[in-house]
Amino acid sequence: MKQGDDGKSLIKMLQILTAAFMLSGSSASWAEKAIKIGTLFPLTTTAGQQCRAAVETAAEIINSKYEGIDVPLADKAGLLDGYRIVLVHADHKNNPELGKSEAERLFDKEGVYALIGCYNNEVTKRASFVAERKKKIFLCGSSDAVNLTRRGFRYFFRIAATNETESAEFVEMINWLNKTENADLQTVGFIYGNDGFGKNAAEEGEFKVVADIPFNPGSADIGNQVRMLMAKKPDIVFAACPGADYALWVRTMKQMNWLPKAVLNYSSGYQDALIAKELGADAEGFMGSAAYSPDVAPLMPSVKAVERIFKSKSDSAVQFDSSSIQEAVALFVLAQAIETAGDLDTEKVAEALRIHEWESPLSIGGKVAFATGGQNIRAKHVITQMQGGKYKRIYPSDLTDTSVIFPMKPWNRR
Numbered sequence: 066m067k068q069g070d071d072g073k074s075l076i077k078m079l080q081i082l083t084a085a086f087m088l089s090g091s092s093a094s095w096a097e098k099a100i101k102i103g104t105l106f107p108l109t110t111t112a113g114q115q116c117r118a119a120v121e122t123a124a125e126i127i128n129s130k131y132e133g134i135d136v137p138l139a140d141k142a143g144l145l146d147g148y149r150i151v152l153v154h155a156d157h158k159n160n161p162e163l164g165k166s167e168a169e170r171l172f173d174k175e176g177v178y179a180l181i182g183c184y185n186n187e188v189t190k191r192a193s194f195v196a197e198r199k200k201k202i203f204l205c206g207s208s209d210a211v212n213l214t215r216r217g218f219r220y221f222f223r224i225a226a227t228n229e230t231e232s233a234e235f236v237e238m239i240n241w242l243n244k245t246e247n248a249d250l251q252t253v254g255f256i257y258g259n260d261g262f263g264k265n266a267a268e269e270g271e272f273k274v275v276a277d278i279p280f281n282p283g284s285a286d287i288g289n290q291v292r293m294l295m296a297k298k299p300d301i302v303f304a305a306c307p308g309a310d311y312a313l314w315v316r317t318m319k320q321m322n323w324l325p326k327a328v329l330n331y332s333s334g335y336q337d338a339l340i341a342k343e344l345g346a347d348a349e350g351f352m353g354s355a356a357y358s359p360d361v362a363p364l365m366p367s368v369k370a371v372e373r374i375f376k377s378k379s380d381s382a383v384q385f386d387s388s389s390i391q392e393a394v395a396l397f398v399l400a401q402a403i404e405t406a407g408d409l410d411t412e413k414v415a416e417a418l419r420i421h422e423w424e425s426p427l428s429i430g431g432k433v434a435f436a437t438g439g440q441n442i443r444a445k446h447v448i449t450q451m452q453g454g455k456y457k458r459i460y461p462s463d464l465t466d467t468s469v470i471f472p473m474k475p476w477n478r479r
Contacts, residue, residue: 099151100144100409102396103171105164105182105192108156111339112308112388116184116206117154118379119389123396124150125374135367137401137424144403150396153177157188159283164188168195178409179204181395184388185307186210193221202415204399205439206392207356209332214440220411222418222435224391224398224428226444228305228331231354235303235329238352238448238460239272242327246471250326254299256290256314258282258307275299282310291317305331312340315347319476326472329353329448336387341451349453350473354446356387356429358456361447364464367426390427398423398433429464 104120107113128149131139143149153175157164164183171177172195179202183189189208196203197218204222205213211227242248254276276297280290291314294302302325306314311334318324330353334340338359341348355361362368371393372385385393399414401423406413422434422443430445447464449456457467 098143098148100148100403101151101153101175101177102399103153103155103168103175103177103180103182104392105155105157105167105171105180105188106184106392107159107188108154109158110308111383112184112337113156115379115383115386115389116182116392118375118383119385119393120181120396121152121378122371122375123393123400124152125378126371127396127400131370134370136371136426137397138404144400145408148403148409150400157183157185157192159185159188161185161187161191165191165195168192172196172199172201178202178411179399181206181392181399183208184392186213189213193218196220200411202399202411202418204395206395207332207388214436214438216438218439220415222395222398222439222441224394224433224441224444225332225356225387226354226446227440230444231331231446232303234354234446234448236272238329239301241460242469242471246469248300248326248471250300252298252300254278254294254297254302254325255304256280256294256302257305258310272301280310282307284310284313287313287317288321291321291323295321295323299325301325301327301329303329303331304333304335306333306335308334308337309340311335311337312344315344315351319347322476324473324475327352328473332356332387335451338384338386338456341456342454345454346479347476348451349479350451350470352448352450352459352469355449355456356444356446357385357390357427358387358449359384360449360456360458360466361429363466364429364447365427371427394425394427394433397427398425 106116127138130142155167180196181204183192186208193203197220202220207225209225209228211229214223239250252275253272256278259279259281276294278290278293280287328351335353402414402417406417422432425433430443432443433441434443436442447458448460450459458465459469
């Protein structure tokens with residue numbers, strides 16, 4: 066090789082190295098503009114996958130500029146003049162101990178700024194303790210055990226109403242039925258998954274409680290529990306049956322050819338539209354509280370455009386439900402707090418979450434505001450009833466779109 070060729074080769078090598086250095090610098094700059102948010106859901110379940118898709122939907126809207134979508138931050142791309150949200154997903158498989166270890170991994174190994182989750186109350190309890198110990202923000206979308214916001218935590222914020230709030234709504238509903246339908250509802254039976262959610266829900270209520278029956282979530286057979294419930298003959302049942310447990314409970318009652326006069330479900334498997342579709346006519350007449358259901362959408366005009374994006378990230382036939390939409394709200398609220406704080410200092414963002422009221426067009430109340438302990442005091446429900454395969458709004462009266470069917474139709478008349 067000639068000396069001139071050596072010089073040209075050296076120049077070319079220097080050009081390559083310079084370009085590589087510039088690209089490396091560009092990548093570092095991009096990384097500095099990323100806000101890593103961890104999500105922790107039961108991804109082996111449909112509910113967990115829906116929650117993940119909902120948070121992904123919120124992140125896409127925040128990161129991109131969307132015209133015509135009336136939700137916070139849709140009119141600009143990113144946060145703090147160029148930061149983008151990057152989601153890091155983890156699967157807790159409905160295992161509280163795994164949820165705790167995954168929360169630690171997300172903070173320590175993945176370096177996430179905050180966590181959103183966890184759908185399951187016991188997992189949320191463990192994972193949020195990790196965040197509190199590390200002084201990191203934890204946004205809880207849908208877990209609703211009342212004790213989660215009674216721990217005096219400073220970095221925990223919950224979007225959903227508590228099951229204590231739901232119980233109060235149910236009592237109002239019973240009083241209303243007694244007044245308007247001459248229902249003569251006097252006794253209540255509880256059946257619930259034997260976890261933090263069910264235990265707290267079972268403590269509430271003002272009517273005579275004649276049955277208090279727990280079961281282990283994920284059981285293959287709850288026949289004994291349903292027989293115990295039947296034996297006490299409650300006028301109305303308050304049920305806290307998550308996921309597939311709800312379908313098992315309904316089918317077991319059908320096998321035993323028994324129904325109370327009415328059933329009110331806490332945020333649970335009742336809200337899962339796929340489970341309701343699977344149950345078909347067997348789901349008719351059951352009632353429950355909802356922060357959202359497809360038939361609540363007319364009260365929330367912004368949902369339709371957001372749901373189109375959500376469907377592109379999940380099964381196109383799946384719609385938002387109470388749990389998934391509240392996980393999306395959690396990220397929108399966190400993003401607003403970051404923007405309001407003006408930087409990523411955790412203390413500033415947490416303080417912003419505590420003192421400000423946030424716009425939330427994906428919530429029935431339209432606003433989110435947190436009390437001491439992290440509870441959203443603007444959380445609001447509507448009580449729905451499954452009629453003709455749809456969730457129909459029946460209470461309170463200012464939010465209704467149809468009349469209640471009472472009492473429940475016997476199994477042989479469906």
